[in-house]
Amino acid sequence: MPVGFSKKFKIAVGYPPIETDKGVPLLSQNRQFQFFNAKTYIYPMVPAYAASMAKQRGYDVVWLDGIAEEWTYAQWLAKLAEEKPDMLMVETKSPVVKQHWAVINDLKEKFPNMLLVWVGDHVTYVPKEIMENSKLDYAITGGDYDFMLSDLADSITKGVTLVGGIWGRKGDNRVKLSEFVKYEKSDITGEIDAYWVSGPLKQTHNLDELPFVARDLTRWELYAYANGNYKYTPATYMYSGKDCWWNRCTFCVWDHTINPMGTYRRFSPERLFAEVKHVVDNYGVREIFDDAGTLFVGPPLKKFCNLLIESGYNKKVVMGCNMRLNALTQEYYDLMGEANFRFILYGMESGNQETLDRLDKGLKVHQIEEGVRMAKRAGLEPHLTIMLGYPWETEEMAKNTIAVAKRCFQKGYVDTMQATIVIPYPGTPLYKD
Ligand code: SF4
Structure with missing residues (x-):
């Protein structure tokens, strides 16, 4: 000492x-x-x-x-x-x-x-x-x-x-x-x-080496109820990836500062499942929201869903996550439905192609409705987030964004929505613009 x-x-x-x-x-x-x-x-x-x-x-x-x-x-x-x-x-x-x-x-x-x-x-x-x-x-x-x-x-x-x-x-x-x-x-x-x-920053830690969150120490009950992302409580958070494999959107402050391009890492599906099991068995958690910027997709997602299904934990806990609107096929959504995913949060951001392109969102307007339709068909409850007030946005563009989101609602593809005013954060390309 x-x-x-x-x-x-x-x-x-x-x-x-x-x-x-x-x-x-x-x-x-x-x-x-x-x-x-x-x-x-x-x-x-x-x-x-x-x-x-x-x-x-x-x-x-x-x-x-x-x-x-x-x-x-x-x-x-x-x-x-x-x-x-x-x-x-x-x-x-x-x-x-x-x-x-x-x-x-x-x-x-x-x-x-x-x-x-x-x-x-x-x-x-x-x-x-x-x-x-x-x-x-x-x-x-x-x-x-x-x-x-x-x-x-x-x-x-x-x-x-x-x-x-x-x-x-x-x-x-x-x-x-x-x-x-x-x-x-x-x-x-x-x-x-x-x-x-102290020298160059290296962000190469293996996330699987993180211990489970010490939930008693970190007063997990404080965060187990008062959160609109939960339907079933007590509920809790996980964070299976830093932060998002897309990593590009120009307004996304975490993905341009603390977790910049090239540093994306994630839990293995087995590691994530182990912590899910831990909170269900030891804390009676009924719903989990994984707050990685975008949850892993492809074979790791398939593996994670199968772990939930094969273990029967899909009967014990409801899952939620952030997802990109054009990242999954119907087959994956169906598997997520079977694994008991419920809340799925999408950053739609805008209903205008020009804005989506300027944000480097990697998304076509028609994929918005397609994404939520597939999720809904699999029994999930999609939540859309939109932003208004981009520096280049006209009133007509803002109205168009609302209209695209509203159409998804009217068709019954979306359960909830959240609108925010754009705030360009220091460190993001949008701020520099
Ligand atoms: S998809 Fe979401 S989390 Fe990923 S970079 Fe874009 S805004 Fe950020």
């Missing part, structure tokens, strides 16, 4: 509350940050895996999701004071990052010895920004912070050489830096080596 850590090293993973009257801030496990009127708490899968991995590596871990717990900021601080973690990891996003700079500085004042680690899409896109604007200790870039949080703790507590992709400050002698370390200048002070970057 390094100086100052004579007891077992304790890691907290969580979110500070965001005190607002705009609704429930959906920060966790959400590609697009939004405020929800209806209470909705999405299980933050990567932070949950980070906590579970840290526990597996022998650390004391506490879960402090101030948003889902509905704590005030003062209550969250009181929890931190009670738990006294040595390190705190928080995921942030662009719309709240400035609030988080203030939180970081406040925490540094109140708990000067607690090491602060921030992660997420915004931090990955502009890591220097948060280092410059707050007293943050470490920024982990990329989407593999489920593994890398423990790697960072291992470097601090065991002297293991730090993996690449992590930012820190000059003069930090708690971690062991590799020969690949690079230094970055502060644009504020002009100091040429104000920050170090």
